[in-house]
Amino acid sequence: MTEELPNIRIPTVASMREASPYIRLHRGETFVVYFDGDQINGAVLDGLVQDLILLRGLGIKLVVVHGARDQINSRLQDSNIEQEFVGNLRITRIDALPHVKDAVSSVRIELEARLSQAALDVPGRGSALTVAGGNFIIARPAGVVNGVDLHFTGIVRRIDRAAIERRLNDGEIVLISPLGYSPTGEVFNLNSLDLATSVAIELRAAKMILMMESPGLVDRDNIVVRELNPRDAREFVAANQVGGLFLDSAIRACQLGVNRVHLVDQTVDGVLLAELFTRDGAGTLVSNTPFEQFRLATIEDVGGVLALIEPLEQEGILVKRSREKLEIEIGHFSVLLREDTVIACGALYPFPNAIGELACIAVHPDYRRHGFGNIVLQALERRARDAGLEEVFVLTTHASHWFQQNGFLRADIQGLPIERQAMYNFQRNSLVLRKRL
Numbered sequence: 135m136t137e138e139l140p141n142i143r144i145p146t147v148a149s150m151r152e153a154s155p156y157i158r159l160h161r162g163e164t165f166v167v168y169f170d171g172d173q174i175n176g177a178v179l180d181g182l183v184q185d186l187i188l189l190r191g192l193g194i195k196l197v198v199v200h201g202a203r204d205q206i207n208s209r210l211q212d213s214n215i216e217q218e219f220v221g222n223l224r225i226t227r228i229d230a231l232p233h234v235k236d237a238v239s240s241v242r243i244e245l246e247a248r249l250s251q252a253a254l255d256v257p258g259r260g261s262a263l264t265v266a267g268g269n270f271i272i273a274r275p276a277g278v279v280n281g282v283d284l285h286f287t288g289i290v291r292r293i294d295r296a297a298i299e300r301r302l303n304d305g306e307i308v309l310i311s312p313l314g315y316s317p318t319g320e321v322f323n324l325n326s327l328d329l330a331t332s333v334a335i336e337l338r339a340a341k342m343i344l345m346m347e348s349p350g351l352v353d354r355d356n357i358v359v360r361e362l363n364p365r366d367a368r369e370f371v372a373a374n375q376v377g378g379l380f381l382d383s384a385i386r387a388c389q390l391g392v393n394r395v396h397l398v399d400q401t402v403d404g405v406l407l408a409e410l411f412t413r414d415g416a417g418t419l420v421s422n423t424p425f426e427q428f429r430l431a432t433i434e435d436v437g438g439v440l441a442l443i444e445p446l447e448q449e450g451i452l453v454k455r456s457r458e459k460l461e462i463e464i465g466h467f468s469v470l471l472r473e474d475t476v477i478a479c480g481a482l483y484p485f486p487n488a489i490g491e492l493a494c495i496a497v498h499p500d501y502r503r504h505g506f507g508n509i510v511l512q513a514l515e516r517r518a519r520d521a522g523l524e525e526v527f528v529l530t531t532h533a534s535h536w537f538q539q540n541g542f543l544r545a546d547i548q549g550l551p552i553e554r555q556a557m558y559n560f561q562r563n564s565l566v567l568r569k570r571l
């Protein structure tokens with residue numbers, strides 16, 4: 135009888151490898167995750183709770199802010215209390231307040247129970263993961279809006295940042311419910327999305343993740359917009375008449391110090407992990423920094439560049455560079471980043487007589503044939519021109535046609551600077567190409 139092979143799922147291995155730079159990147163960062171109360175009854179709650187525990191396990195400081203809209207609606211309905219709104223703000227009269235407290239508490243208790251269960255399911259776990267709560271949110275009445283008194287609907291007055299951070303530093307998940315307390319001892323019903331945004335801003339969170347009922351920001355042609363900066367986001371809303379409160383929150387958070395806001399589809403199982411640990415994400419990113427960023431490399435980029443070029447070195451496509459050599463030469467390199475991961479790179483080495491060598495141009499295999507190689511090449515040529523160079527050359531074994539398509543011409547070794555000729559590796563037998571700038 136043949137023995138069954140162990141069940142190694144290659145896509146999982148690949149996913150873990152893809153995730154590993156993000157795991158390192160996110161460790162120790164503070165994320166605020168928001169979802170409304172309807173998630174409690176949703177089919178993906180189990181997966182979501184497991185993913186939250188996983189994020190915590192990966193060293194992310196996690197603040198979860200929940201809403202309770204559905205639960206409040208149904209309790210008010212059951213008690214025949216009329217639901218009144220001014221804009222998106224609910225009017226919370228004194229007779230509604232006990233139902234609001236009841237609804238919010240029930241969601242909170244359910245979430246605490248699920249988080250406790252999921253934490254206990256982790257194999258080899260030493261001590262239980264604690265979910266922290268408390269009087270972190272000081273509120274005040276929203277007051278009279280457009281002539282209408284909102285009674286016990288409140289807005290955030292102050293957030294006890296130090297207390298939240300203490301809990302996060304102790305490794306606890308902070309769960310924040312949409313109720314706030316006033317210094318006069320009253321309880322206020324808060325808009326949960328607004329609360330999550332205020333918390334993310336106050337904590338200077340690295341990320342705020344808003345779970346919503348659509349796959350991110352969708353344009354008129356039903357295509358998900360992958361990335362926007364706050365200014366483009368405003369223009370997008372005006373042009374497409376979509377976006378609403380989620381986008382408003384994202385823009386506000388970005389403008390007030392939260393670098394990245396992710397809008398993701400709450401109905402998709404695993405959406406948090408897909409958004410945070412894959413190169414392409416799973417929703418819309420509203421970010422102050424451009425999605426693709428081309429800049430000079432620093433010593434911090436050595437690991438990212440090595441990860442990109444080592445497989446090509448092993449295939450003999452690029453010349454082998456040790457980490458030490460790369461550390462010395464990193465000042466010559468430029469990198470193209472997507473979400474802080476190096477997806478392409480290239481180097482420029484100036485020689486006397488206004489000539490420079492372009493080297494080590496590489497694009498991650500997942501991103502080839504999207505014009506990134508061209509972006510890198512053009513940017514390096516621009517740098518060469520800015521540095522006063524009049525001509526560039528390249529030595530290549532596998533990409534001569536690509537360079538030719540980009541305006542390079544075949545040349546002789548004798549045309550290279552003398553110093554470079556002396557270093558020419560005849561065994562590699564690279565082709566020489568030149569381009570006047």
Ligand SMILES: CC(C)(COP(=O)(O)OP(=O)(O)OC[C@H]1O[C@@H](n2cnc3c(N)ncnc32)[C@H](O)[C@@H]1OP(=O)(O)O)[C@@H](O)C(=O)NCCC(=O)NCCS
Nearest residue numbers: 494495496497502503504505506507508530532533535536
């Ligand atoms: C060469 C390289 C940088 C191009 O990156 P890229 O982002 O795919 O390039 P672009 O999107 O700008 O251009 C894509 C076009 O170039 C073509 N192309 C890509 N690599 C090529 C190569 N080695 N030879 C000939 N053509 C090539 C593609 O087929 C595509 O053309 P098509 O769409 O008409 O079929 C990338 O393939 C790479 O990293 N290769 C391995 C490293 C290497 O050889 N570097 C050069 C030595 S310094």
